[in-house]
Amino acid sequence: MAGAVKYCVKPDSGRLFPFSRYNDPRGGGSSALERNILRYRAIEITLYLFYNEEIRNFMLTDVYPVAICENFYAISEVPDKKRLSCLLDRLLRDAEAANKLSIEDADTLRQTFLGAGQEGKKLKIAFAFAVKIGIFSEEEASELQMLLGYRNDIAHRIHLVMSDISRNYEAINYTNYFRPKYKYEALGKLRVFRNIIPTRIAKKLRRTLGLNSALFEMAEHVFELDLRRLDRLIAKQIVRERERYKKISGEFNLQGTELVEDLSPRFPANHRSSRTSCGDNYMPATGHLTKRGVEICYRLFDMGKTPLAVAYLMGMSLRSAKRRQQNWIKSGGFSRIRAEVKRYDMYTMQKSGTEMISMKKTGEGV
Incomplete structure (x- = not known):
């Protein structure tokens, strides 16, 4: 085992963390x-x-x-x-x-x-x-x-x-x-x-x-x-x-849950696509979550996912995932009231309506 050679497996397509220089949610810091x-x-x-x-x-x-x-x-x-x-x-x-x-x-x-x-x-x-x-x-x-x-x-x-x-x-x-x-x-x-x-x-x-x-x-x-x-x-x-x-790795499987297809964590509508500014409304840099993405992230915590698993699933840094977890706790944690999200047609990628949920709606839809 001397030296413990590390083998990197080339992904099938794309980057695991497209908005980072690193392939790990912990960033460039060494373990x-x-x-x-x-x-x-x-x-x-x-x-x-x-x-x-x-x-x-x-x-x-x-x-x-x-x-x-x-x-x-x-x-x-x-x-x-x-x-x-x-x-x-x-x-x-x-x-x-x-x-x-x-x-x-x-x-x-x-x-x-x-x-x-x-x-x-x-x-x-x-x-x-x-x-x-x-x-x-x-x-x-x-x-x-x-x-x-x-x-x-x-x-x-x-x-x-x-x-x-x-x-x-x-x-x-x-x-x-x-x-x-x-x-x-x-x-x-x-x-x-x-x-x-x-x-x-x-x-x-x-x-x-x-x-x-x-x-x-x-x-x-x-x-x-x-x-x-x-x-x-x-x-x-x-x-x-x-x-x-x-x-x-057991936390990565979302089959059988609601967070699939257009509700999956990596769905494009969950992430900012560009850095823009309109008056006083600043849009964060590429890779930041939209309001819809924040709700999807919170739903992962609703399912009991750890910050590290959320970081992998959402394609964000571990530091950001821990901050999102703190905000999720402040909003009520497991007892929070979920927000509505816009749904998308998987073929046309166009909005197809608002999610119907039985829980009381708070705030505006995302």
């Missing part, structure tokens, strides 16, 4: 579940970057120099550069062993000589040599190279890594056609490779020891504990979210 998933991914990415750099340094610092010293070349290089690179590596190792050169300075000298732009080619040589001497199988080497490549998505396309945790219609439309870059299995697989490398290189290679692991030890321990804690918490929140959705 506790969404916040915890994003926290989980942020911690996961931090650990991934450290493990990634550790393995890359091992391949470039310990495997690659041995490969070129043994004349193992997967790609063509200038002969003098091969010889000088091998010589430089030996000198740096001797200087490090004699404590005449720090690890950081040695790494800087290696990178300066080898050139950062050639790192990809050097990794190919290192992985090919690692397969030859039995550190990795060909399948493992291929998988590990793909895992290391995930670093480019994190460094340059972090927005795509997080794109599925969104309520924005544009982001949802994008993820419906292009899968998010997030790889929930990357950290776990990279952790496995990191743990098996020391046992695989015994009697085959010397490994350069550094302070990186010691410097990151406390952070790594805290992050690993946080991942386990968040994993348990997210699993519980997902269960609660599914139960909540299952419970509220």
